[in-house]
Amino acid sequence: MRFASLGSGSKGNCLVAEADGCRVLLDCGLSPRETGRRLARLGLAPADLHGILVTHEHDDHVGHAYPFAAQHGLPVYLTHGTRRAQQEAGKDAAGVELRMIEGREPFAVGALRIEPFTVPHDAREPVQFVLGDGARRLGVLTDLGAPTAHVEAMLSGCDALVLETNHELELLWGGDYPRWLKERIAGPFGHLDNGAAERLLGALDRSRLQHVVAAHLSQQNNRAELARAALARALGCAADWVGVATQDTGFDWRALA
Numbered sequence: 001m002r003f004a005s006l007g008s009g010s011k012g013n014c015l016v017a018e019a020d021g022c023r024v025l026l027d028c029g030l031s032p033r034e035t036g037r038r039l040a041r042l043g044l045a046p047a048d049l050h051g052i053l054v055t056h057e058h059d060d061h062v063g064h065a066y067p068f069a070a071q072h073g074l075p076v077y078l079t080h081g082t083r084r085a086q087q088e089a090g091k092d093a094a095g096v097e098l099r100m101i102e103g104r105e106p107f108a109v110g111a112l113r114i115e116p117f118t119v120p121h122d123a124r125e126p127v128q129f130v131l132g133d134g135a136r137r138l139g140v141l142t143d144l145g146a147p148t149a150h151v152e153a154m155l156s157g158c159d160a161l162v163l164e165t166n167h168e169l170e171l172l173w174g175g176d177y178p179r180w181l182k183e184r185i186a187g188p189f190g191h192l193d194n195g196a197a198e199r200l201l202g203a204l205d206r207s208r209l210q211h212v213v214a215a216h217l218s219q220q221n222n223r224a225e226l227a228r229a230a231l232a233r234a235l236g237c238a239a240d241w242v243g244v245a246t247q248d249t250g251f252d253w254r255a256l257a
Helices: 032-041 065-072 080-088 149-155 169-173 179-186 194-203 224-235
Strands: 002-007 014-019 022-026 076-079 098-101 107-109 112-118 127-132 137-141 160-164 211-215 251-255
Touching: 002 032, 002 160, 014 032, 014 127, 022 112, 022 127, 032 065, 065 076, 076 080, 080 098, 112 149, 127 149, 137 149, 149 194, 160 194, 169 179, 194 224, 211 224, 211 251
Parallel strands: 076 098, 137 160, 160 211
Antiparallel strands: 002 014, 002 251, 014 022, 107 112, 112 127, 127 137
């Protein structure tokens, strides 16, 4: 099993996971052209994919899922709440095969076992995902206001984690954003700051971890070295062992042994 990121941040999120020849995109917030270009960088073409998993309706995650899926004949997996929010926003799913999922019911896409889990975030019915091949598990958490016992249970014992480290609180509160936006980001339905991500990681069973990647970093309110340092403290490792998913390049393939 292996995984890579096409890009991570407020301008678009997209991750690809692969097991036994089956490949899915997790979110599709980049334009179809850019998604194809970044897939090619990883040695893939859209025809190599078997579906798109959607976490929630915010444009940086689902903004281009429907047109990309329509162009390439891919099914889109999403919750009923996310679908309803898309309908109310006038998003056209014509020509797209939509497969509805429940927030706590696992399902399979080829060789990949997909475990959605519910999270507190300011969206209609948001989920995040654990993906596995029967032996190894990858946990992906990019949008979370505050950790819950359910989130901890789902991410404990994973072999790899892609974990939100959206902002550094001091940078957020001292920055130029309007107060309402700062309160939304730092609130219980917003995004994880570095310290909260550190505490969440520290609360997990980390005994199987082969990879930890900091993700969804704010370009205005965080720095890669701060995110790395926070997660490294929880892991008791050198900061350079922790990966970072960037907006422009994501990160290259990482394999689970």
